[in-house]
Amino acid sequence: MAKGKDEDAIHQAAEMIALAVRGRKPLVVLTGAGISAESGVPTFRGPEGLWQGFRPEELATPAAFARDPERVWQWYHWRRQRVAAAEPNAGHRALVALEAVLDDAFTLLTQNVDGLHRRAGSQRVVELHGNLYRARCTRCQGSAAIPDTAEGLVFCPDCGSLSRPDVVWFGERLPEQAWRRAVDAVENASVMLVVGTSGVVQPAAGLVELAAARGVSIVEVNPQRSALTDLARCFIGEKAGVALPRLLARAGLDPASG
Numbered sequence: 001m002a003k004g005k006d007e008d009a010i011h012q013a014a015e016m017i018a019l020a021v022r023g024r025k026p027l028v029v030l031t032g033a034g035i036s037a038e039s040g041v042p043t044f045r046g047p048e049g050l051w052q053g054f055r056p057e058e059l060a061t062p063a064a065f066a067r068d069p070e071r072v073w074q075w076y077h078w079r080r081q082r083v084a085a086a087e088p089n090a091g092h093r094a095l096v097a098l099e100a101v102l103d104d105a106f107t108l109l110t111q112n113v114d115g116l117h118r119r120a121g122s123q124r125v126v127e128l129h130g131n132l133y134r135a136r137c138t139r140c141q142g143s144a145a146i147p148d149t150a151e152g153l154v155f156c157p158d159c160g161s162l163s164r165p166d167v168v169w170f171g172e173r174l175p176e177q178a179w180r181r182a183v184d185a186v187e188n189a190s191v192m193l194v195v196g197t198s199g200v201v202q203p204a205a206g207l208v209e210l211a212a213a214r215g216v217s218i219v220e221v222n223p224q225r226s227a228l229t230d231l232a233r234c235f236i237g238e239k240a241g242v243a244l245p246r247l248l249a250r251a252g253l254d255p256a257s258g
């Protein structure tokens with residue numbers, strides 16, 4: 001039963017994508033932690049979301065960092081190790097192939113901080129929540145790459161003050177420029193592909209609400225229904241690494257051509 005419904009959704013979504021490709025109409029993608037799950041990077045709300053008994057909501061906040069910066073940094077070092085051991089998967093690669101045919105009509109907005117989209121080869125990537133590999137000084141605000149050898153606290157290479165992970169924490173604003181690019185891409189899009197996000201983290205989830213309000217055709221890929229599913233024209237209830245290559249193949253594109 002479910003398979004039949006997915007087949008219909010894939011067929012309908014593939015037509016939307018084929019139309020966008022043929023007319024070079026702007027297509028925007030929003031990804032969340034789910035697209036990296038098949039690479040072995042845990043999502044926040046999945047079964048592996050806990051670290052040493054702490055929930056991400058207890059670590060990814062300015063208050064947690066003020067209380068115990070070392071613990072927060074240790075969690076980020078652990079996350080970087082997980083990501084370093086991971087490889088991009090077929091879902092990441094399908095988005096590279098889509099970019100290859102759409103060119104500048106393609107924008108990839110990601111809530112992920114793991115850098116796997118770029119490692120797969122995506123170029124038009126907007127990182128809404130920053131990047132695991134960068135640190136930002138708490139005093140001079142300078143941003144710098146984190147040394148490979150870092151384990152505990154990280155300090156600013158310029159002024160020596162304590163640095164923090166250069167990521168967006170719960171309750172923080174998104175980087176202005178990234179947010180502007182995201183809104184711009186959504187407002188101009190004809191199709192939006194939403195992949196592997198629970199849709200509960202704002203303001204990123206608001207981009208899907210904005211798309212719906214603008215009449216953008218929304219396709220969602222997620223093995224489970226999310227807070228955004230009711231906004232989607234097509235819901236494909238499968239894993240990204242399975243659904244995205246199938247979707248591209250059905251749209252007449254080579255999912256491995258990126």
Ligand code: NAD
Pocket residue numbers: 031032033034035036037038041042043044045046111112113114115129195196197198199200201221222223224225226238239240241
């Ligand atoms: P989330 O953990 O809240 O939700 C993950 C979603 O992915 C769920 O809806 C789940 O059903 C879905 N999912 C699980 N496996 C999937 C698969 N194989 N294919 C497609 N979907 C799948 O993640 P979120 O919505 O991105 O929000 C959490 C916040 O956590 C974000 O701000 C993000 O920055 C951060 N985060 C990032 C990473 C990363 O960079 N890889 C990992 C964990 C959390």
Ligand code: ZN
Pocket residue numbers: 137138139140141142156157158159160161
């Ligand atoms: Zn500094």
